[in-house]
Amino acid sequence: MTSKKQTDKWNREYAKQLDREDPLAGFRDEFYLDENIIYFDGNSLGLLSKPAEKAVHQLMGSWKQNGIDGWTSGENPWYYLAESLGELSAPLVGAEPEEVIITGSTTINLHQLVASFYQPSGRRTKILADELNFPSDIYALQSQLEQKGYDPSTHLIRVKSTDGKTLDEQQIISEMTDEIALIVLPSVLYRSGQVLDIKRLTEAAHSRGIRIGFDLCHSIGAIPHRLNEWEVDFAFWCTYKHLNGGPGSIGGLYVNKRYFGKKPGLAGWFSSNKEKQFDMEHSLSPAANAGAFQIGTPHILSMAPLLGSLHMFAEAGIERIRTKSLKLTDYFLALAKHRLHSYQFTIANPLSRDSRGGHVFLEHEEAVRICKALKEGGVIPDFRSPNGIRLAPVALYNTFEEVWQVVDLLRTIMEEKRYLRFEKKREVIA
Missing domain, CATH: 3.40.640.10 (Type I PLP-dependent aspartate aminotransferase-like (Major domain))
Incomplete structure (x- = not known):
């Protein structure tokens, strides 16, 4: 029997609670964010901040x-x-x-x-x-x-x-x-x-x-x-x-x-x-x-x-940034294992905290089309040929709720086969 505590982890409200407890949450207000977009490509190009x-x-x-x-x-x-x-x-x-x-x-x-x-x-x-x-x-x-x-x-x-x-x-x-x-x-x-x-x-x-x-x-x-x-x-x-x-x-x-x-x-x-x-x-x-x-x-x-x-x-402080970054990727990996296990994704980044950087790397044979479907759904990912999806929840401006939303969208894309709408070909810049 699954305990209430374990069940709660998969709910959106749990993610919101993590955000309320986040000591770095205030830095999100220092960045220019589109409320209709979840930006998970900060390991390719970080967002513009107001101080910058x-x-x-x-x-x-x-x-x-x-x-x-x-x-x-x-x-x-x-x-x-x-x-x-x-x-x-x-x-x-x-x-x-x-x-x-x-x-x-x-x-x-x-x-x-x-x-x-x-x-x-x-x-x-x-x-x-x-x-x-x-x-x-x-x-x-x-x-x-x-x-x-x-x-x-x-x-x-x-x-x-x-x-x-x-x-x-x-x-x-x-x-x-x-x-x-x-x-x-x-x-x-x-x-x-x-x-x-x-x-x-x-x-x-x-x-x-x-x-x-x-x-x-x-x-x-x-x-x-x-x-x-x-x-x-x-x-x-x-x-x-x-x-x-x-x-x-x-x-x-x-x-x-x-x-x-x-x-x-x-x-x-x-x-x-x-x-x-x-x-x-x-x-x-x-x-x-x-x-x-x-x-x-x-x-x-x-x-x-x-x-x-x-x-x-x-x-x-870089130590606090690293702490939050690991919590974000921990949460992403836990959600992915729980909610995406039926859809042939491979978690291709190291699972050990000491060996894991600031992004998650998923592999799927339909990666290029899944990335296009993510963009259509308001998520900015990073495709890496031939079958890689990089997703970077950045400590200074991304949230735990956004992690939940991205995994939820991935599940929907796979359930509804939305990726089939797109050509299996990368853009000029990937």
Whole structure:
């Protein structure tokens, strides 16, 4: 016999009660939300917040009022903005303020860091990555190998996945041979949401004399990190997903302080020591912090939304965000097991809390059509070819009631076969 407490969990009122008890509930009011839409794609593009919008207007006003003097005047002088945003970002990655700089884009920053840290010598000429990584990271690594005269087909080692969804960390470690010069891995796999043990992998790499860096695109703003404590060599990320920095917003990078003073692989105008930058010398004096790994002039208007967004993260706290995120995905998985078990869905993300990122990953042979049916029903999901559905209940603006509604809609779509109305073909952007 099912107890009342167990039965109540599946009711909408239970979800509403969870929302009433949510200490982060107030942050939802800081975002622009369509009351007719449930947005579960924040791991692809986060929503616009009111503080971010205000920060954009403030920096536009600085340009309007000060002209070129905005570089050194106003509330947020542009000349130091990359460092200021780095300081605000540092707690999210567990770094010291001077170890983080906001600059470039994910792939530009990866190129910079590989150009700086990939130093093939003797037998150590290969780069270790994984076969489940996001394509742009692989493109960059292949390109860097070619620039050094190596064939990517032999010198880019990609750890295999046994299930096509997750990676075995012991298998990664076993590939750390004396031929490996550099390792680049994701902190969270973009499809399945698997969280890799950064501490364990870093210790294993360093014990073998290998430098290691991580792509934090799917973890920053959703999961706490301790990059400095774990002695990670470098990391890089975007800011348009969980950090809500806007479409195509600026990237970020971390370099452990033990490399301060190291000349960047790709030098540029803003790699300079700020006190000497306008000496206009043709010999670079690199900044004595992560700023040395900047290249060109900061994209000020692209950085503006982060001023507002990062202050919200400072107020909410990454630990509280992670706690709520896990509760949201716990609830989603429980509802899915209870209400969708008859419809051939596969839960393809790790079930362990330690290994689960900020989104749920369902697989179904009709995934592309189910995603279209979800959109028709007012839910924004994320389709991943060939059969994946990513659903990200974001801690700062999604609710437990929305989780209940999404699972309820999925059940209705399957019961009524609504997905059959749609063509089994993905859109240009998926």
